[in-house]
Amino acid sequence: MNAFSATDLDSANKRREHAFRLLFGAMTALLILPVLLILGMLVWKGHSIFSFEFFFTNPRNGMTEGGIFPALIGTLYLVTVALFASVPLGVAAAVYLSEYAPDNLLTRLINLAIINLAGVPSIVHALFGVGAFVLFFNFGTSILAASLTLAVMTLPVVIVATRESLQAVPQAFREASWSLGATRWQTIRRIVLPNSVSGILTGVILEVSRTVGETAPIMFTGATFYVAFLPTSVFDQTMAMSYHLYTITTQVPGVPEALPFGVALTLIAIVLALNSVSIAFRMILRGRKKW
Amino acid sequence: MAEAREPAIRTRGLNLWYGDFQALFDVDLDIARGRVTSLIGPSGCGKSTFLRSVNRIIERLDYVRTSGSIEVMGQDVLASDVALTQLRREVGMVFQRPNPLPISVRRNVLFAHRLHNPHGQSRAEEDELVERVLREVLLWDQVKDRLDSLATGLSLEEQQKLCIARLLPVKPSVLLMDEPCSALDPEATSAVEELIWELRGDYSILIVTHNMAQARRASDECIFMLLGKVVEHAPTGDMFVTPTHSETADYIEGRYG
Structure with a gap:
């Protein structure tokens, strides 16, 4: 002791x-x-x-044989159009909220609304999409309507991620730039945005991952059970991976067991691949940043 | 000759409020041309507020109100047709914490210049400008091989000199400095002070400092502020030897602050 x-x-x-x-x-x-x-x-x-046929041919024989090519292409199409709608809108909104909006009650209400928008169930977004895009704007059940629905659903992700990465840029840089005579926009364009790209990209990739997997928002607005042809315009209906998985597991008798599992695995692989791209991007961009 | 005697900065009846709190009370000051004027006083006395109202960067806080007049080189700064871009070309600012922009050294030097010359100049002209101003701030030899690396990677002393250098291409007449040495070690401080002393004459320099010794050795005139009011404004030598107000004497001798 x-x-x-x-x-x-x-x-x-x-x-x-x-x-x-x-x-x-x-x-x-x-x-x-x-x-x-x-x-x-x-x-x-x-x-x-998994085979060449699985990835690159149409489903055959009442969906019980053949591949997933139209669904694969359809999903990529949906995601791309959704991105073109939501990224410019979301980034612009985040720039306004972070760089221009005065800190008052209205701004706080808008921020609250954005957070709440993120909590709205996807089936509610689906119904909104039917009401707004399919019927009111008369886009019909189409890629455009489905993608816009997905875009609205994922907007909060883009806005919040962008806003946070903008706010992570030290205030001292803005002051320095303003004191040199730069306007707000010149400061945003030359200093703030280039230093928040990695955060914005993260938001975009998160959005993509979510968009790829969602079924509810597209099932009434643009996804279809089967089309023999690939979509030629945004006003066509399309097959999609997530909806395809839903139909072959619940609506079609006699589907071989491996088929839905293969579709699900492909879906997850797409999400994982996209996430790794984002991680790689972030690592490259962060490596350049020093402060 | 009369015009040459016109002060670099002249304020009359300058009052400033942060919301309900009044930070400046009827400030009447004439800051001499071509000289270094130091602004001293305890924390919260309004020295930085005064400095920041000259280039109107204080206005980014939307709860700030001012009354009275501010003139720079005889021109009204608060007039409704003043473009902040033009004002900030004429009145450069150096911050307490060196804040080079997160871009290359070269692009830092050219930042303000390019804002005013959006259609660009030849690479040779720009190179010459970069070298000239970096030499002017005694930084060229240290950074000439690092012009394309990130400015945020320089030492603090180099960063602060760079922050001064990037003001010069647009030919300001007034340089505002908000405790430019307080983030620096003693050696860097004396290097930057030396630089400030070199720049006087070509530029009118107003420098806020907490450091009595610095005010004493590196300024021509000295202004003492207390609770938002100007107490005393005198040649530095006079103020430190024979202050006319008892508050000034107390502060200089370290009895509060």
């Missing part, structure tokens, strides 16, 4: 420390487990379907 020997209290603290560490670790493991199980099961049951 010396003056620094552990007392009973120290040993009790040590046991508690150990217990909590174990508890938090176990929780983390519990979180990872479902992800691994889902991915494992998809690969296990779905990989046998």
